[in-house]
Amino acid sequence: MRPAASNLGDEVVLEAQALQQLLEVLSGRGYQVVGPTLRQGSLVYDRLSSLDDLPRGWGDQQEGGFFRLRPLNEPALFGYGVGQKSWKEFLYPPRRRLWPARQEAHGLQILPPGEDAVKFAFIGVHPCDLHAIAVQDKVFLEGPYLDLHYQARRQSAFILAVNCGHACGTGFCVSMGTGPRASSGFDLALTEILAEARHYLVVTVGSEKGRQVISQLPHRRAQAQELEAAAKVVAQAAGQMGRSLDTTEIKALLYRNYDNPRWDQVAARCLTCGNCTLVCPTCFCHTVEDTSGLTGEQAERWRRWDVCYTVDFSYLHGGSIRATPRSRYRQWLTHKLATWIDQFGVSGCVGCGRCITWCPVAIDITAEVRAIREGERSGARGQGPGARGQGAGISKGTDKSN
Ligand code: SF4
Ligand code: SF4
Structure with missing residues (x-):
């Protein structure tokens, strides 16, 4: 597959195995790559070192008070819904040292927190979670008090979103206007398609950072039937949504x-x-x-x-x-x-x-x-x-x- 020039908003096709290269490109650009993986019978977000760390062939079953992993009958990489953890764990960690202090002769000396700058690449962010990140942006970046730690992590983060191919058992994103398709807030957004012995990704370029990354990967412009297949995947997820919340007034x-x-x-x-x-x-x-x-x-x-x-x-x-x-x-x-x-x-x-x-x-x-x-x-x-x-x-x- 020959590389094609890509611009913001372009939709291109990557073969599924090119994701391994994508992870390597992101690592090479200094990102700590984090994404979905299986741990102790659950789905968590953690460091990914290769494509094999993704939950290939696993989906989930969710109901009120109930979560189980379930094997899929296809080798989907993104065939799961959201797990119990979310990306806020990385942008706004559960515990964070604000400052250490030392007693000096002249009094208490407050020192810088001494944190390493971490640049995260988030792999497989669902559309509802893109909206959640945008909500926390309003809290931490757009109010009267700026959270500098959040700002540093947020501004340096790379986001690879994934459009939903099936509805979460308990989600209701359609009625909240937050899914199942990513509309903004990503660098790249993919739809995973397994059809007719092919396994490929239709990828939307959402930012200059995303454009630069995709330009390092073998890709080509998506054709009409591939775009149609991607639209069907998302429409299927929207049609499966079992819950809704009436937000009228x-x-x-x-x-x-x-x-x-x-x-x-x-x-x-x-x-x-x-x-x-x-x-x-x-x-x-x-x-x-x-x-x-x-x-x-x-x-x-x-x-x-x-x-x-x-x-x-x-x-x-x-x-x-x-x-x-x-x-x-x-x-x-x-x-x-x-x-x-x-x-x-x-x-x-x-x-x-x-x-x-x-x-x-x-x-x-x-x-x-x-x-x-x-x-x-x-x-x-x-x-x-x-x-x-x-x-x-x-x-x-x-x-x-x-
Ligand atoms: S999860 Fe929330 S709503 Fe459910 S029992 Fe705990 S506090 Fe109550
Ligand atoms: S459904 Fe709404 S309230 Fe419940 S966890 Fe998700 S964003 Fe929070």
Whole structure:
């Protein structure tokens, strides 16, 4: 296959085995290549050293509170949905040392964090996760406070997206407008096609970085029937979507239903374990912890992920303002789908379905919103004033109706 000139927006074809070369090109350009791989019966994102590390021939089965790998009857490299981990683990790590400090004669000396600059290449980012990265960009890069660590990792990252060929069991990206086809936010986006004894990738060039990488690989312009095959793959995934979330006037709906009895019903099931926040690719709340050595000569400040389901999270001068599971679940869901829009201008939910799959009691955000909508229609709104849900996330909005 002879190389063809490629421009942004071009769609080209790579044979599947050229992915090995792609990984090598990215490594050669100084990227730490990270992608999906199998570990202990699960799908995780980790370092890839070769094409053999991808979960070839494996897919997944997901339902509320249920995830299993399943063998496919074809050697697909990207035949899986999203796993429990997301790319935020790399851009916004679960634990990060903000600074070390040393006691000097003149007082405490705060030192730089001493981190290595890491340039990640993310392989196999699903469209919903591209949207999740864009949501975290708004949080860390576009607000009043810039997160320099996130910025450094984000700006240097290379993103190879993968359009979905089958729907995740719990995802609802179509109704959130976030999938199953990648529309922006990638350097390259591929659709994997196995048909008529061929295994190839239709690749969209999304950035100058992507163009440079593809120019080092054997490729050619996609032909009409190949583009048609790629469109069919994505349409099939859209058609399989088993869940949806009606976002019509969602903010007003949730603000009106602050006292809907449905919150009590979901609270009776919710374990307040926080799994849903940890797996969510957009959740960003964290806490800060200081530690010191026994001699008192060194200290460190660490940032670690926190979850809004703990009593401590909303502890303010003498008590927790969200003392009950009801108020904490309501806070999480209302933040995702309503107050997040006030804070950042976008929904905090991209419809990836992780919170449904990894909830130990299978609480389903789509079912909860539906129940609130239907409950309101049947007059179960409760007595709450319209907009008491304002304020969320790190800002820890007040909630007196525990
Ligand atoms: S909704 Fe599910 S995952 Fe989230 S805190 Fe409750 S029990 Fe845990
Ligand atoms: S709230 Fe649930 S479905 Fe929405 S982005 Fe977070 S984990 Fe995915």
